[in-house]
Amino acid sequence: MATATTTQTDFDLTDTGGTWHCVLAGRLDTERCERITEPLLSRLQESNQGITFDLAEVSFVASSFLRLCILATRAVGNGNVCLVNTAPTIKKVFKIAGLDGPIRID
Amino acid sequence: MSAVSVDEIMQRATAAAGIFSQYDQQQTDRIVESVYRAGFAARVRLARFAQEETGIGRWDHKVIKNVVATQFVYEDIRDLKTVGVIREDTDNGILEIAQPVGPILAIIPATNPTSTVMFKVLSALKTRNPVIVSPSRRATACTVEAARICYEAALDAGAPEDCVQWLADVSREQTQALMAHSGLALILATGATGLVHSAYSSGTPTLGVGPGNVPVFIDRSADVPFAVNEICASKLFDNGTICASEQAIVVERALADDVMAAFRQHGAYFLNPAESRQLEALVLDTSGHMSADIVGRPATDIAQRAGLAVPPDTTLLIAPLDGVGDDYPLSREILAPILAFYAVEGFDHAVNVCIDLNFYGGIGHTVSLFCNDEARITAFASLMNAGRIVVNMPSAQGAVGRMYNSLSPSLTLGCGTGGKNITTDNVTARHLINIQRVTRRREDRRFARFDLSLYLDEGVDADAIHEAFNRNY
Numbered sequence: 001m002a003t004a005t006t007t008q009t010d011f012d013l014t015d016t017g018g019t020w021h022c023v024l025a026g027r028l029d030t031e032r033c034e035r036i037t038e039p040l041l042s043r044l045q046e047s048n049q050g051i052t053f054d055l056a057e058v059s060f061v062a063s064s065f066l067r068l069c070i071l072a073t074r075a076v077g078n079g080n081v082c083l084v085n086t087a088p089t090i091k092k093v094f095k096i097a098g099l100d101g102p103i104r105i106d
Numbered sequence: 107m108s109a110v111s112v113d114e115i116m117q118r119a120t121a122a123a124g125i126f127s128q129y130d131q132q133q134t135d136r137i138v139e140s141v142y143r144a145g146f147a148a149r150v151r152l153a154r155f156a157q158e159e160t161g162i163g164r165w166d167h168k169v170i171k172n173v174v175a176t177q178f179v180y181e182d183i184r185d186l187k188t189v190g191v192i193r194e195d196t197d198n199g200i201l202e203i204a205q206p207v208g209p210i211l212a213i214i215p216a217t218n219p220t221s222t223v224m225f226k227v228l229s230a231l232k233t234r235n236p237v238i239v240s241p242s243r244r245a246t247a248c249t250v251e252a253a254r255i256c257y258e259a260a261l262d263a264g265a266p267e268d269c270v271q272w273l274a275d276v277s278r279e280q281t282q283a284l285m286a287h288s289g290l291a292l293i294l295a296t297g298a299t300g301l302v303h304s305a306y307s308s309g310t311p312t313l314g315v316g317p318g319n320v321p322v323f324i325d326r327s328a329d330v331p332f333a334v335n336e337i338c339a340s341k342l343f344d345n346g347t348i349c350a351s352e353q354a355i356v357v358e359r360a361l362a363d364d365v366m367a368a369f370r371q372h373g374a375y376f377l378n379p380a381e382s383r384q385l386e387a388l389v390l391d392t393s394g395h396m397s398a399d400i401v402g403r404p405a406t407d408i409a410q411r412a413g414l415a416v417p418p419d420t421t422l423l424i425a426p427l428d429g430v431g432d433d434y435p436l437s438r439e440i441l442a443p444i445l446a447f448y449a450v451e452g453f454d455h456a457v458n459v460c461i462d463l464n465f466y467g468g469i470g471h472t473v474s475l476f477c478n479d480e481a482r483i484t485a486f487a488s489l490m491n492a493g494r495i496v497v498n499m500p501s502a503q504g505a506v507g508r509m510y511n512s513l514s515p516s517l518t519l520g521c522g523t524g525g526k527n528i529t530t531d532n533v534t535a536r537h538l539i540n541i542q543r544v545t546r547r548r549e550d551r552r553f554a555r556f557d558l559s560l561y562l563d564e565g566v567d568a569d570a571i572h573e574a575f576n577r578n579y
Contacts, residue, residue: 030267060128061125061128062125062266062267063121063122063125063266063267063268064267066121066124066125089127089128090128092124092127093124093125093127093128094124095124096120096123096124096127097120097123097124097125098117098120098289099121099124
């Protein structure tokens with residue numbers, strides 16, 4: 001159940017009661033990821049709750065999105081960062097990079 | 107990247123491999139063009155840098171190597187399909203899809219440092235593979251500079267972060283750990299034999315090279331002044347540092363005086379036996395290997411170090427020898443303006459000497475001949491164990507490809523199983539993809555209508571099976 005929603009230009013963040021649900025869309029290139037990394041990590045560190053990235057509308061991820069996921073995992077622990085609605089091309093990125101262990105991909 | 111651990115390097119490389127997997131052919135080609143243009147623009151600066159840092163060879167010749175590694179390599183791979191579907195054979199129902207191999211470790215030699223970096227980076231990026239450049243200790247700064255130029259150009263064109271990394275200050279143990287790392291997909295090993303063997307021993311698939319010991323046979327059908335001119339153009343190129351350069355001249359005795367006179371016109375100095383022994387003492391180190399101190403040095407410098415009084419305009423030192431092997435140290439590979447010389451009786455004897463030279467440290471690499479007799483060319487070629495048999499051209503430039511023939515331009519020359527390599531090809535981007543084959547059902551109708559129970563009957567021999575299997579009603 002959603003308890004709070006933050007809408008910014010780059011992402012929608014909803015507190016679903018114990019887990020953040022973050023909807024991203026389009027190309028997650030370096031510039032964009034650098035803009036969202038700090039505010040997202042701050043939320044995670046303040047709340048100490050996991051996050052689910054909804055990638056249904058994401059067509060491309062840059063290295064900086066992998067870095068964001070790694071930093072998020074460090075902040076909230078292995079298994080508490082999850083990717084959902086992941087396109088096969090992006091799922092493959094995480095497989096090749098060896099990040100499909102600490103980060104759950106559904 | 108000195109403070110970075112092997113694991114961090116590999117994490118970055120595998121992340122780059124993941125990101126690269128999303129790129130299409132057009133995006134990939136844009137990156138390759140950007141790297142080519144940047145490398146080509148830096149060809150003179152990098153050549154000077156390499157010569158100054160290593161003291162090996164000539165900067166103006168290293169410019170040509172850099173041109174081969176950029177312009178010629180780019181022309182060779184520019185239109186190559188390396189992403190997605192690369193071939194479709196509808197008749198046979200085969201669809202080929204290219205996939206990157208994964209992170210590549212590129213080992214770079216001191217003899218051709220900047221050119222080898224640019225060649226390997228272009229080849230790796232064309233195939234969407236991240237590459238980790240490992241310099242020779244003797245050429246670290248120029249190698250890193252070449253890698254940095256390539257990386258920045260790649261980033262400018264939208265390449266993934268860390269698609270090019272380099273090792274500036276790592277120990278031998280770290281290099282070996284990197285070679286054996288489970289995340290590494292392939293090693294492109296160009297360098298000294300020991301390093302290539304280490305790569306093979308790591309358990310990671312390796313495209314390596316073997317040492318050369320290139321004989322050049324000047325047949326009586328050859329144009330002697332032309333042949334000598336070409337041999338000098340090759341052996342003197344970058345002071346003899348290309349492993350495909352000639353190491354020994356073999357001629358029929360009837361031609362020997364003409365050949366020697368032609369070489370003298372190019373500034374060659376023929377050593378007497380005592381002078382040859384003086385030179386032997388210099389060119390081999392205490393373990394009997396080629397001394398690194400003479401690699402790529404000018405002939406006059408080598409002569410001076412050996413205590414030989416040669417004319418100041420000497421370009422080449424030539425040692426007439428009677429045999430091949432450990433008792434004749436100058437019959438082995440020497441990457442400097444030094445040649446052995448054999449005057450022999452007839453074609454068969456000449457071929458036998460070339461076989462001896464070919465098998466004395468140069469199996470699988472390159473052999474050369476100057477000849478206008480097609481039957482002799484074929485006979486000679488079929489008796490050699492060499493990936494490249496170059497005919498009527500300078501061996502060094504000929505083996506590297508494109509300038510004098512249609513071989514793919516490459517700075518990694520496969521030497522086949524004789525050289526402990528998996529291929530005799532000139533290694534290119536074509537070797538850096540995994541090809542997946544989608545195969546559609548195309549039944550062999552002979553198999554479908556064949557009575558399979560015949561296979562179970564030991565009384566039916568192969569001829570009977572063959573007849574039944576191929577029966578065309």
